[in-house]
Amino acid sequence: MSTTSSGVTVTAAGAAADAVTTHVPGLVDQKFASRLFAQDKTLWGPDAESEAGKRLSWVGLPRTSRPLVGQINGLRAEFTAKGLGHVVLCGMGGSSLAPEVICETAGVPLTVLDSSQPDMVRASLGDRLEQTVVVVSSKSGSTVETDSQRRAYEAAFRAAGIDPAERIVVVTDPGSPLDAESRKAGYHVVNADPDVGGRYSALTAFGLVPSGLAGADIEALLDEAEAMADVLASDDDSNPALRLGAVLGGTQPLRDKVVLHDAGTSNVGFGDWVEQLIAESTGKLGKGLLPVVVGSTPVTRQTGDELLVELRAVDDESAVDGAATVAVAGSLGAAMLLWECAVSVAGRLIGINPFDQxxxxxxxxxxxxxxxxxxxxxxxxxxxxxxxxxxxxxxxxxxxxxxxxxxxxxxxxxxxxxxxxxxxxxxxxxxxxxxxxxxxxxxxxxxxxxxxxxxxxxxxxxxxxxxxxxxxxxxxxxxxxxxxxxxxxxxxxxxxxxxxxxxxxxxxxxxxxxxxxxxxxxxxxxxxxxxxxxxxxxxxxxxxxx
CATH class of the missing domain: 3.40.50.10490 (Glucose-6-phosphate isomerase like protein; domain 1)
Structure with a gap:
């Protein structure tokens, strides 16, 4: 059972295909997809409405994030002219995982400092400081890890006779404590959409600023996602997000160990990004899906509670088999939007709020x-x-x-x-x-x-x-x-x-x-x-x- 839309392919077999047959018609009748893209906060029940009501702007990001492209390209040109080509990202969770995947897929270097381990912090501080630009990403501005990393870089810059205001770019929500503090310090500040949660923020300033400064083509990324948006918003049996979401959240009994196998995808490290999206979105109330990232390690065994997800190359048309298997392929921007929609579908089927943690x-x-x-x-x-x-x-x-x-x-x-x-x-x-x-x-x-x-x-x-x-x-x-x-x-x-x-x-x-x-x-x-x-x-x- 397969569907292909705008370069995205979702192909299911076994219990995964049965879940598509069982759940997709109902999702279409309920107009889940169009309601999602209309930012309907009632889709996950009354208890989720408060959080969902301020976390759904991600559905429109392929279009609303367009103004960031010129702003980021201008900053990159400014830094490049000064010989500053080493980009370091200080951030946690979705603030670091999405840029890491975007840059690895694009083949451009980005140093991600998402740790408070002293040896790792010290190694980062000692790497090409004279050529370094630091992106500090924190939605709330209160994340202690990121605040500590920022302080360490500020001190290192000053010790080297460098004004931190010339080297630090801050990405945060408008009105956060970090926003006000950074503007007062004279840092470059880029505000992100406050109505998007961290793990859904790949196409916001959190994903795009560090990636664009490092040299990734962020406009192409948005193009890929925008090409999928209308397809994913359609109330149709062929909607790949409905099908993937049905597979993730609708097998009977629920196969709640989701094995993410790199089967040739060009999206480097994509399983690590999906891991956070699935685990943090679904693991609550004693329910959820456990993502198990196995990379390119061959998968030869499926137990009764495992769903095998093959992350494939776009042109891989080989057959899918197995007791419960789904193969997913697509360009990076399209795949990110696809998975975000699919996990929101899975949350509805499992009966949890996919937007809190x-x-x-x-x-x-x-x-x-x-x-x-x-x-x-x-x-x-x-x-x-x-x-x-x-x-x-x-x-x-x-x-x-x-x-x-x-x-x-x-x-x-x-x-x-x-x-x-x-x-x-x-x-x-x-x-x-x-x-x-x-x-x-x-x-x-x-x-x-x-x-x-x-x-x-x-x-x-x-x-x-x-x-x-x-x-x-x-x-x-x-x-x-x-x-x-x-x-x-x-x-x-x-x-x-x-x-x-x-x-x-x-x-x-x-x-x-x-x-x-x-x-x-x-x-x-x-x-x-x-x-x-x-x-x-x-x-x-x-x-x-x-």
Whole structure:
């Protein structure tokens, strides 16, 4: 079962095709698509109306964002004339994921600093500072990670004899505290549409400013999305958003583990952007869809609760098969608008509000509380094995474990038959990227979905699902002592203290929700990291993961 519209293809097989047959006619009769594009806030029920009423402007962005193109191109020309070609983006969640995908797909360099890990922050500050332009993106202006990153760059510029006002571009909502503060400081300020939530903001100033300054063709991106807009707004059985949304939210029983497989798409890293869109939009009220990004790793197994999504090249016309499979292809701008619409459809079918994220704030508050108490990872370890301190949260399940492999096994013993393992690594995602290989080892060993997220980045993505979605996960948190801590200028805490509070706060909220969490804290970078990877290898029988 396939539909092709303006270069976007959605092809379903098995239970995915059955979901299309079951739900799309009703969605057409209810005029869901045209009502969505008319910004009808009643589509998700009375409880969602307040939030939906101020979060639906994204449907018109392919047209309303056009004035930004000239403004951004003018800024880029100004910076280029000054020899400033290194663009750094300080932002979290949707503010960083969309520009990252846009720039990687366009093949233009963009440094994304979406971490409070001291080593990663220091490495970014030391990279081509004389040629650097910094984009600071924060919708509310109150995101502590982004505020801390901004302060670090301001201090670095001043120390180098550079006026920060010549190098910093701020993207924020009009009237936010950051808006007023930045204008007073003389920074370049670009306001975003305030009626768009972060994960739907790819085609707002949050997605377009850093991407355009880095050299991506943002006008072409908007063209691609605009070519799809009328199709996605049509109340028709061939509407690809209705079909994809029906697949995501309408299989019976619900296949709630959404496996995102890069099957040749030209949209580089697209699964990471979709991951946030799905997880933060749907994971709440004990319901939701867990996105499992497997990249280009071959997928050979589908369990009864998995939906396989193949992200394909536009010209891939090969057959789709499998118990529950959907293949999706399209240019980047078109695909972004398609998925945003489809997830809003899925939210209606699942019965949740796709525009709020209540448990993201709970983790933020827990981190703030710990910072106020002056604590982070200071609670006593259950035991220490070599260069790894072992702690737990969410129940008394560690048993007699006295080594890292034994503790890992104790955690896996808590995994329900329909469950998943979430690996949450609060490390430098650039320098320590090889750690992500343990996801594959665990997935092969468990024959269950395994996710991997870099902290604190994932807190704005799967972090919502972990706490608000079904209670069928177990959680492995990995933290590390930095090579050297780094002060946050103008604050009474360091980056190291902040990320320790973030990880501890996340673990506390998970534990409060009854989720089992194993916390491995590496005290010696080289030896401890190798020890964790070797422990995973020994447990899973995967061979060396180094």
């Amino acid at each position: 209540p448990d993201v704030e709970s983790a933020k508050q827990a981190a703030r509380d710990l910072m106020g108490q002056g604590t982070g990872s200071s609670e006593p370890a259950s035991f220490t094995d070599g260069a790894v301190e072992v702690r737990t949260a969410g129940g008394d399940w560690l048993g007699s474990a006295k080594t890292v492999p034994q503790a890992l096994q104790s955690l896996l013993d808590q995994l329900p038959d329909n469950g998943y393992l979430a690996i949450m690594a609060y490390l430098d995602r650039i320098a320590d990227r090889s750690l992500s290989d343990i996801r594959i080892a665990f997935a092969s060993h468990l024959s269950r979905p395994v996710t991997f997220g870099w902290g604190p980045r994932f807190l704005h993505s799967t972090g919502q699902y972990h706490k608000g979605g079904p209670a069928d996960g177990v959680y492995l948190q990995i933290t590390i002592a930095p090579h050297e801590d780094l002060a946050v200028p103008g604050r009474d805490f360091t980056f190291g203290e902040f990320i320790a509070a973030q990880s501890a706060g996340d673990a506390k909220v998970l534990a409060d929700h009854g989720r089992p969490v194993l916390r491995l804290h590496i005290t010696d970078h080289q030896d401890g990291l190798a020890q964790v990877m070797q422990a995973v290898s020994a447990l899973t029988g995967s061979g060396s993961t180094s």
